[in-house]
Amino acid sequence: MNHDRIEGRWKQIKGKVKEQWGRLTDDDLEVIAGRRDQLLGRIQQRHGIAREEAEREVRRFERDHPDTLA
Template sequence: MNWDRIQGNWKQVTGKAKTQWGKLTDDDLDVISGQRDQLAGKIQERYGIAKEEAEKQLDEWQSKATDSWFTKS
């Protein structure tokens, strides 16, 4: 799934992001607002990891994204 789709539906996927990266706060996710580079930076900051590792985690998370993430409950 491409990042534009995730960004466009950010409010629906913030729960998935919090599940993956529990150290991110609601405020972090609001500020990030679907911007991939900002999300990578916050992951680096909160988890004390290198940029490459944060990008790797984001790539894996993005590859798991499915249409079911965007369905309304």
């Protein structure tokens, strides 16, 4: 996955991100702005999980939504 794709398509995918990680706020989504490292950090913070688990979840999200991230 090219991480630039997340940034470039952020407006299109942030709704799906919010569905996946419901504890993320609209303010979180604005701060994240498609940056994968910010997404990982906010998922960790809001969902109380380890970085490794957040990484697995984001990889799974990327794999499950190839049409959105292409």
